[in-house]
Amino acid sequence: MATPVLTRPRPERTPRGSRPSTVRRRVGATPRAFYWMVVPAVAVFALLHTVPVLIGVFFSFTNYAGFGSWDFVGFGNFLALFQDDRVLKAYGFTFGFAIVATILTNVISLAIAVGLNAKIAFQSTFRGIFFIPYVLAILVVGYVFQYFFANSLPRILSNVPVFRDNILTNPDWAWTAIVALAVWQACAFAIILYLAGLQTIPQELYEASAIDGATPGRQFRSITFPMISAFFTINMVLSLKGFLQTFDHIVALTAGGPGTSTESITLLIFRGGFQGGEFAYQSANAVLFVVVIMLVSFLQFRILQRKEADF
Secondary structure, three states, X not given: OOOOOOOOOOOOOXXXXXXXXHHHHHHHOOOHHHHHHHHHHHHHHHHHHHHHHXXXXXXXXXXXXXXXXXXXXXXXXXXXXXXXXXXXXHHHHHHHHHHHHXXXXXXXXXXXXXXXXXXXXXXXXXHHHHHXXXXXXXXXXXXXXXXXXXXXXXXXXOOOHHHHOOHHHOOOOHHHHHHHHHHHHHXXXXXXXXXXXXXXXXXXXXXXXXXXXXXXXXXXXXXXXXXXXXXXHHHHHHHHHHHHOOOHHHHHHOOOOOOOXXXXXXXXXXXXXHOOOOHHHHHHHHHHHHHHHHHHHHHXXXXXXXXXXXX
16 A cells, blocks of 8 residues: 655745735835824924915015004015115125135135144044034124124234224224134034045045155145045035024124124014014015025035036
């Protein structure tokens, strides 16, 4: 009598390139914890940011003074901005200040970053020292600078006509004090970005160029700057955008004075919108300013990225 042969049941084959439905559901499913973390964050962001922005855009088309009734005026507020001498003067000062501060910040920061990236003693200590301005409250530091410019500097440089008196009361030179404070504070973050870029450059490039007889200046022009051009682009865009929105520096040093010689766009929007009964008018100014910043940042990216390709 023949003994029966026991055979194993063959497992069901799935089509090639596909997975069982249970695995597919498990991989494609979104964890519930994701919703518990993201949904509240989005809701808070929308409540504290998106909704106020939309309200501001809405009132920019009205004549609302911040209280009482209001009526729609269409684009009347926007057209009036281009005929307002105070607004045009504020835009001129803001852009002039931002351009000068951006250039100085990136030149000084890049020079310091190159020095800190070299093999020097107490390298980490110096990096920490140069980063301190970024973590300090700018209003507090601004009042310290105000005392320095108003009291200490006239005594130290009593023989220099510009600094003999309080430079903050000089309509022609008060902006330089604001630039000094803004650059001092902004260099800290820019140095960190440049240091991050410098550390991505292979040392073999410098060694090979040194063998070929390249001077430090030639190494910087041919190796260092082209290799960190992307970091230069980021720093330029962030610096200009930040300086265009300057507010604390001016409040601490000059409060927009003397007169309105150092009044920036953000300070004008704050004063007119919350103190001058021009809520709708300055809301339109704020909307226009956002559009201007976006256009300037976009143009910066396009121009500087083309320069990167040339390197």
